[in-house]
Every structure is written in C-alpha cells, then in structure tokens.
C-alpha cells in the first residue's frame with residue numbers, strides 16, 4: 001500500500017491538542033470512525049496541474065522582495081516560519097490565527113516541504129490560499145524549496161510514492177513552482193522577512209574606465225573586496241528562478257537570502273557550517289535596519305536541532321528567539337514546526353513548541369508572539385528519507401552532487 005496513506009482523515013471530532021509530551025511514532029491510530037483517502041484521490045492530477053499552473057503564473061510575476069503596503073487600521077499580518085510538511089500543525093496554525101481574509105495577511109517564510117511526511121499536502125494547501133487571495137497570502141522561498149534539498153530530505157520520494165507513475169510529473173511541476181517563489185518581503189515599510197536573512201553586495205564595478213566597450217573589464221566585489229552587505233536594489237535585481245541557488249559566480253544573493261544565519265560575532269563571514277550563505281553579526285543587522293529605515297527583521301531557517309549547535313544564540317523551545325537587539329530595532333528567528341523533526345533517530349525529542357507572529361497597526365513593527373504545541377497523535381506513517389543517516393541539520397552540503405543534479 002505504498003503511497004496510500006491516511007493523510008486526509010475525515011474526522012468525527014475536531015482535531016484536538018494534547019498537552020502531554022508525545023513520541024513521534026504515535027502508537028494510537030485515528031479512531032475507527034475515521035475514514036481516509038490518498039492525496040491523488042482528493043487532488044487528482046488535472047486538479048493539481050491547474051492549481052500549480054495558476055499559482056506559478058501569480059508567483060513568477062511577483063517581485064523578489066514583495067512589498068505589503070496595503071495594510072490599514074483593521075489589518076493584521078501573520079508571519080509564519082518553517083513548517084516542514086507538518087500538515088496538521090499548519091492546519092491548527094491557520095485555525096488559531098484565523099484564515100487569510102481581506103483584513104488578515106499571511107507571510108510564510110518558506111521551508112514548506114522535506115522531513116515531515118506531508119510536504120506535498122502542506123504546499124498545495126498554501127498554494128490554494130495563494131490562488132484564492134493572491135494579495136493577502138505571500139509564500140516566500142525557503143532553502144528546502146530546491147532540487148537539491150528535496151532530493152535528500154524526502155520531498156521527491158514523497159511525491160513519487162504518493163502519485164505513482166504520475167509522480168515525476170508532479171515533482172517536476174512543484175520544482176517549477178518553487179522557482180517562482182519570491183525571496184523576501186517588506187511589511188508596511190517597517191519589517192523585512194526572509195527565510196535565511198541578509199545577503200552580500202554583488203555589485204559589479206569597472207576596474208578602469210575605458211571609452212570603448214571592447215576593453216571594459218569587470219571585477220566582482222565579492223571576490224576582490226571584503227564581504228559587504230547588499231542593498232534592497234541589488235536584491236530586486238537578483239535572478240531567483242533557479243532550481244538550486246548557485247554558490248559561486250554572479251548570482252549569489254538568492255543563496256544568501258535562503259541559507260544565511262545570524263551570529264553574535266560582528267561582521268559578515270562565509271557560513272562554513274552550511275557551506276552556503278553568510279553569517280552576519282549585530283552590526284550588520286543595525287546597518288541594514290538603519291539604511292532601509294526598518295524596525296524589525298523576521299527570519300526562520302533554524303529549528304531546535306540547528307540551535308543546539310549554536311552557542312551564544314537562544315534555543316528554539318518556544319518557537320522563536322530574539323537574536324539581535326540594536327539601536328534601530330530587532331532581529332527575530334521564527335520557527336513554526338512544533339515537535340520537530342517528525343522523524344528522529346533517537347528517543348530524545350526536542351519537544352519544541354512552534355510559534356507565529358502577529359503584526360498590528362499602526363506601524364506593524366511590534367511582534368506579538370503566539371506559541372503553540374504539536375497536534376497529536378500524528379497519523380502513523382513512514383519517513384520518505386533515511387533520517388537515521390541523513391544529517392540532523394542542513395550542514396555540510398555535498399556541493400559536488402548539486403552540480404551533477406541539475
């Protein structure tokens with residue numbers, strides 16, 4: 001029965017929250033009154049095709065950094081961090097925060113898929129909301145919305161298992177859609193959000209001015225000068241439509257935005273732990289906020305497993321951390337997958353809570369944190385990746401395999 005999994009339970013009772021710590025392989029199954037259907041039964045391929053095509057057209061037209069300026073005195077903006085295929089927690093979050101509406105905007109910071117067993121359903125649910133309210137729901141790209149990550153952390157196998165002989169087609173269409181996802185948002189002119197965070201300058205400067213075009217030589221800032229922070233104008237010009245963001249060459253901004261992490265050490269430096277993106281210090285947070293007259297940065301990308309290895313930064317027990325407090329504002333990390341990861345080799349779980357942020361008028365720059373617990377029991381399913389062998393976090397990328405996997 002591979003591929004036929006009780007993902008869409010039709011329950012007699014509403015989904016409930018259990019407060020007791022839970023084991024990831026829940027021993028209780030859904031009740032006998034529950035019936036279930038496979039995803040292709042609920043979303044046949046022609047429905048999937050239309051949804052993804054419609055969403056892709058909308059997404060590809062959006063700017064790299066979407067500006068959400070249409071907020072007024074009645075508006076609320078809900079910001080969501082990594083969800084990683086934990087469908088039931090996403091449904092709870094939507095119910096708890098209230099569904100998207102004329103007055104309720106949503107900005108998702110990416111990492112919809114991988115690790116959790118319901119990445120496809122999670123992504124399609126959010127795509128449906130995007131199509132229904134394109135000016136109210138914004139889906140940003142995470143580093144896991146890429147060919148490389150989805151081939152290692154489960155999403156590709158999940159899609160192939162669920163859609164059988166149509167799986168390759170469905171996976172390809174999802175990758176095409178991932179390419180269209182914007183990279184960042186600016187909410188009400190005051191709040192910058194992105195999956196990883198800040199990014200380098202890649203501006204090209206002529207070595208010497210020459211009259212003729214023939215002899216004009218160019219050199220890259222990033223290769224010849226110390227790393228310096230990129231501007232919003234540079235972000236707007238980046239080419240984001242790539243299956244995997246490149247880690248060398250001219251187009252480095254998408255990789256930085258999706259992979260970078262904050263640190264307590266000043267300055268910008270290569271993110272050697274991840275082999276991708278940058279580490280930036282509180283001074284960079286201050287420079288960025290001040291230069292672009294912002295008050296807040298909300299980024300995601302680090303769950304409890306990643307934070308365990310990051311001395312000097314807070315744990316992810318309650319779904320968020322305040323990482324930098326500087327004169328111009330704050331930097332926050334937001335993670336929305338409770339009891340993460342769904343599959344774990346050891347008995348010890350992080351038992352982390354998830355969180356989302358609500359931003360309110362007049363300035364939308366004071367975060368209101370909403371912490372929540374995992375929905376339990378999760379339906380019993382098998383993982384789509386070898387979680388005992390695959391690394392706990394996104395460290396030590398095999399860059400060579402990314403080259404061959406284009």
Ligand SMILES: [Mn+2]
Nearest residue numbers: 111142143301
């Ligand atoms: Mn991430």
